[in-house]
Amino acid sequence: xxxxxxxxxxxxxxxxxxxxxxxxxxxxxxxxxxxxxxxxxxxxxxxxxxxxxxxxxxxxxxxxxxxxxxxxxxxxxxxxxxxxxxxxxxxxxxxxxxxxxxxxxxxxxxxxxxxxxxxxxxxxxxxxxxxxxxxxxxxxxxxxxxxxxxxxxxxxxxxxxxxxxxxxxxxx
Numbered sequence: 001x002x003x004x005x006x007x008x009x010x011x012x013x014x015x016x017x018x019x020x021x022x023x024x025x026x027x028x029x030x031x032x033x034x035x036x037x038x039x040x041x042x043x044x045x046x047x048x049x050x051x052x053x054x055x056x057x058x059x060x061x062x063x064x065x066x067x068x069x070x071x072x073x074x075x076x077x078x079x080x081x082x083x084x085x086x087x088x089x090x091x092x093x094x095x096x097x098x099x100x101x102x103x104x105x106x107x108x109x110x111x112x113x114x115x116x117x118x119x120x121x122x123x124x125x126x127x128x129x130x131x132x133x134x135x136x137x138x139x140x141x142x143x144x145x146x147x148x149x150x151x152x153x154x155x156x157x158x159x160x161x162x163x164x165x166x167x168x169x170x171x172x
Contacts, residue, residue, distance in 0.1 A: 003147050010154045011043045017161045018049040018099070025157075026095035027053035028066050028087035030078065030104040031121060035150045051095040056087060062104075066090030079104050079116050081124075081133035088126035099161070100126050101153045107145045119145050123153040125160050132160075 001009075018025060027037045027050075037053035040046050054065050059078055062068040068086040076082045087102035105121030112118045119138040124131060134156065138148040 003151055007039050007147070007151050007154060008042065010151070010158055011039050011046075014154060014158050014161065015040070015043050015046055015049050017158070019045075021098075021161070023049070023098040024051045024095070025049050026051050026091040026097040026100045028084075028091035028100060028102040029053060029055050030057055030062070030087075030102075031107045032103045032146050032149050032153075033057065035146055036101055036103065036153060039150055039154070051097050054091060054094070062087060062090075066094065077113075077116075079106055079113075079120060079122055081122055081135070084122045084124035085126065085131050085133045088124040089131055092126055092128075098127050099157065100124075101157050102126075103149050103153055105145070105149060107142045107149075109142060121145065121149045121152075123149065123156065125153065125156045127160065130160070132156075 029036055034055045040050045056062040056066055059073045063070055066087045067090045068083055072082045072086055084102040084104050088100040091100040102124040106116055106118050108118035122133055122135050124133040136152055138145045
């Protein structure tokens with residue numbers, strides 16, 4: 001299967017799991033630019049589980065719409081565990097949802113920083129019980145980094161919803 005097909009299957013499985021639980025999802029995206037929400041919306045019936053999303057590309061938007069503390073942005077940077085955790089919680093609160101995902105990274109081709117090469121993406125999955133951030137350094141061009149980010153954050157979301165082994169692979 002292609003990454004596109006894998007994402008479509010994941011999004012459909014997430015929709016079914018959240019409908020079964022009666023829970024909603026929100027997204028807070030930077031480097032993925034709305035791709036996570038877009039892939040969820042591609043699934044018929046997604047309005048039953050997707051409350052909304054915020055594309056927070058600029059730090060001011062992260063601060064003003066998602067309540068990411070300026071101190072975190074100034075000391076840790078936009079591409080950090082602390083930032084994506086704050087983004088996810090901000091989206092959860094803004095949309096009154098049980099679940100939220102967040103992404104922030106360096107999709108390339110430029111933008112690398114010391115310790116943060118092109119392809120570095122921090123992601124978070126949050127609910128009322130837990131808010132967990134994780135980082136991946138993806139290979140590939142800008143589009144591939146963004147698609148791989150969507151796949152990984154949806155894998156983590158699906159795993160957390162189900163608390164079991166997901167069907168996700170490491171081939172992307």
